[in-house]
Amino acid sequence: xxxxxxxxxxAREFDLTTxxxxxxxxxxxxxxxxxxxxxxxxxxxxxDRTRLKLTLRAKRLGLSLSEAKDIIDMxxxxxxxxxxxxxxxxxxAQHRHQLEEQMAxxxxxxxxxxxxxxxxxxxxxRLDKPAPKATPKPAPRPRKTANAR
Numbered sequence: 001x002x003x004x005x006x007x008x009x010x011a012r013e014f015d016l017t018t019x020x021x022x023x024x025x026x027x028x029x030x031x032x033x034x035x036x037x038x039x040x041x042x043x044x045x046x047x048d049r050t051r052l053k054l055t056l057r058a059k060r061l062g063l064s065l066s067e068a069k070d071i072i073d074m075x076x077x078x079x080x081x082x083x084x085x086x087x088x089x090x091x092x093a094q095h096r097h098q099l100e101e102q103m104a105x106x107x108x109x110x111x112x113x114x115x116x117x118x119x120x121x122x123x124x125x126r127l128d129k130p131a132p133k134a135t136p137k138p139a140p141r142p143r144k145t146a147n148a149r
Contacts, residue, residue, distance in 0.1 A: 005044040007032070010052060021052075027065050029055050029072065062099065067091055 011018050024030045025042070029051055032042035044052075051072055058068035071091060074084040 003046050004033075005049060007042045007044070010044055010049060013049075014052060014056060024052065024055060024065075027069060029065065029069055061092075062095055063091065067095075 005013075007018050007021050010016070011021050021030070021042075025032065030044065030048045032044045032048055035041045035043050054072050055065070055068050058071065059065070063071075071084075071088050074087060
């Protein structure tokens with residue numbers, strides 16, 4: 001593993017756009033060293049690569065970027081790991097609760113869709129049934145008239 005990466009290196013490795021990388025930098029998730037004329041070139045450290053990897057993992061878990069930043073920043077600080085882990089567990093518990101609520105809503109929607117599907121299939125089955133064949137009525141008998149004797 002290299003100890004320094006360009007924006008293109010990390011964008012390619014993590015399948016991101018350079019614009020997304022700059023956005024993460026603006027959010028304070030990444031802090032590349034600036035090099036070249038006017039500091040136009042970004043040079044990312046192994047620490048930035050790890051922070052990017054953790055950011056993307058947090059996004060996959062459904063955490064917001066600010067939640068991800070809070071958690072990742074805790075690991076950069078020299079504080080005790082107990083409060084960091086408690087904060088992380090709190091964030092995960094809140095997120096799990098949100099996901100469970102979303103899952104319950106989705107399950108209710110899915111159940112409702114299944115009911116409508118069954119009803120629609122039953123109606124369709126009735127429409128597709130051939131109508132019972134009518135038995136032909138016998139031809140009417142000729143009427144006797146008074147002249148026909």
